[in-house]
Amino acid sequence: MKANLLQSVFAAVCLMTGITAGAAELAIPEAARARFSAIAAHPQVKAALEFIRKDDAKTLAEQKEIVVIPAPPFKEEVRAKDYHRRLVALGFKEARIDKEGNVIAVRRGTGNGPTLVVSAHLDTVFPEGTDLTVREKDGKLFAPGIGDDTRGLAEILSMVRALNATGIKTMGDIWFVGTVGEEGLGDLRGVKALFRDNKNIDGFISIDGPEAARVTFLAVGSHRYRVTFKGPGGHSFGAFGRPSAIHAMGRAIAKIADVQTPKQPKTTFTVGTVGGGTSVNSIAGNAVMELDMRSVENPTLLNVEAEILKAVNVAVTEENARWGGNAISVDIKLVGDRPAGVQSPDSPIVHAAVLGVTAVGLKPILDQASSTDSNLPISLGIPAVTIGRGGKGENNHAFTESFDPKDAYLGVQKNLLTTLALVGIEGVAEPMLLKR
Ligand SMILES: [Zn+2]
Numbered sequence: 037m038k039a040n041l042l043q044s045v046f047a048a049v050c051l052m053t054g055i056t057a058g059a060a061e062l063a064i065p066e067a068a069r070a071r072f073s074a075i076a077a078h079p080q081v082k083a084a085l086e087f088i089r090k091d092d093a094k095t096l097a098e099q100k101e102i103v104v105i106p107a108p109p110f111k112e113e114v115r116a117k118d119y120h121r122r123l124v125a126l127g128f129k130e131a132r133i134d135k136e137g138n139v140i141a142v143r144r145g146t147g148n149g150p151t152l153v154v155s156a157h158l159d160t161v162f163p164e165g166t167d168l169t170v171r172e173k174d175g176k177l178f179a180p181g182i183g184d185d186t187r188g189l190a191e192i193l194s195m196v197r198a199l200n201a202t203g204i205k206t207m208g209d210i211w212f213v214g215t216v217g218e219e220g221l222g223d224l225r226g227v228k229a230l231f232r233d234n235k236n237i238d239g240f241i242s243i244d245g246p247e248a249a250r251v252t253f254l255a256v257g258s259h260r261y262r263v264t265f266k267g268p269g270g271h272s273f274g275a276f277g278r279p280s281a282i283h284a285m286g287r288a289i290a291k292i293a294d295v296q297t298p299k300q301p302k303t304t305f306t307v308g309t310v311g312g313g314t315s316v317n318s319i320a321g322n323a324v325m326e327l328d329m330r331s332v333e334n335p336t337l338l339n340v341e342a343e344i345l346k347a348v349n350v351a352v353t354e355e356n357a358r359w360g361g362n363a364i365s366v367d368i369k370l371v372g373d374r375p376a377g378v379q380s381p382d383s384p385i386v387h388a389a390v391l392g393v394t395a396v397g398l399k400p401i402l403d404q405a406s407s408t409d410s411n412l413p414i415s416l417g418i419p420a421v422t423i424g425r426g427g428k429g430e431n432n433h434a435f436t437e438s439f440d441p442k443d444a445y446l447g448v449q450k451n452l453l454t455t456l457a458l459v460g461i462e463g464v465a466e467p468m469l470l471k472r
Pocket of ligand 1: 157184185218244245
């Protein structure tokens, strides 16, 4: 992406997010508005929206059923099987679990339309053995993962029920997908496989994020490393004079802490975890840290990465030099690689998402860049947005995560309108999403 285009995208985003009316600043072409309005005004679509409103309690009940099914990183199979079963029960003939573990259910269109993926992620950040019991207090639900992204999975099922109940025939195909590996070290393995194995996808929606009004269309790239320092170890008194793995790591962290990054494009880093050592009276023979670095631009990400990795190697050299010899070694392992990507807010998929939010009476918020399943398609130049879930989620990724279901159906209605506008309905409106 050229720097000047990037700057204008950022300027546009800042302008839009700086104003409370948010995406009102986005100049959506008349033709796009006309297509969207035709879809929204169609009697079958109106019936589907009404269906979704009445389906609110069922959707919430299903959300509560799904959240108690564990889905730790790399161990999503049980939830995947359950989700596949739920989709099959809704009548999908083409429903499968792919080799990576994604659940894919295909709803064929009438033809000549684009293929749109509508997805939510199956995995949670919570480890095996986490108590997933749902507790209710003051109208809110509490459970780890109750919003992120169990709500997204439940919203897809409600969308399917609404399409089934009203018999809406879209032009484009819709693939309803539950992805694996969205969180943490899952490293987007689900969407990576999805786009590696299916070259026919024209657009991608991820239903993820704590508020229905939010639309994310910029992708923060991240690289994550596990850095392991090794040395001879030994008694703190008797073997004094040997280099220490922890001291080497400390030197590295001190250097990393001083790395400078630009404000624009926003570029960040942190040493997220540390571990190592044997006992208080031992020279440490091992030390390990995990690092996260991010940027909305790949070149900047590569710059900060180079600086940090150099700091690690210099630290090892210094620790060895302090005591003489070269007993400390380091192993640097890339454990996360999420590509960055920018797309113009002036694209049909962003327009459709913004119009969807507006149509249900909410004020669209074009969000800052973040790291979601949409990173992968955006990095490939495939139109993609991450759109928020209905209701209000709080404390994502914490054991105290909560979900306020007030008017949550608005999120589902918004998802359906956006989806239908993108794939089109024959005789009503052409798809807003182009075939690639
Ligand atoms: Zn999520």
